[in-house]
Amino acid sequence: MKGRGFSLLELCLGLLLASIVLSWGLASYRTHLQQQALQAATVLLKQDAAYLAEYYARYLRYKQTASTWPPLPHTRYPESGTAQYDIAFGSVARNTDNGYYVLRAVDVADRLRYVELTQTGILKYCQTTDGISVCRLQP
Structure with missing residues (x-):
């Protein structure tokens, strides 16, 4: 009569397959969370815009003074807890025309990925590699 249960080899193969499936699922989940955070930061950029x-409309300029921007209502995502994106103006007010601005949400984890929004509504998703930023209009 044959013994019941799994052999050690069968158990190891089962655990190997389970770990492969779990690692694939975990990677997909992390990617989903990153995309969700990116979209949420984009929404906050649009609210700031x-x-x-x-x-x-009230002051006929985007700058508060010749050298300062007005405070933004949203400066990070999430607004409480550990920040995933910092939101700020993408240029210094002193060197910018009164009718122009660039808002930027920068990924806190690596500082190389960011989303940019201009006063004209152009939204760019950018990645910096070797000091060169490559931007695209769709995420």
């Missing part, structure tokens, strides 16, 4: 449009 709406705030700046109202600011411009």
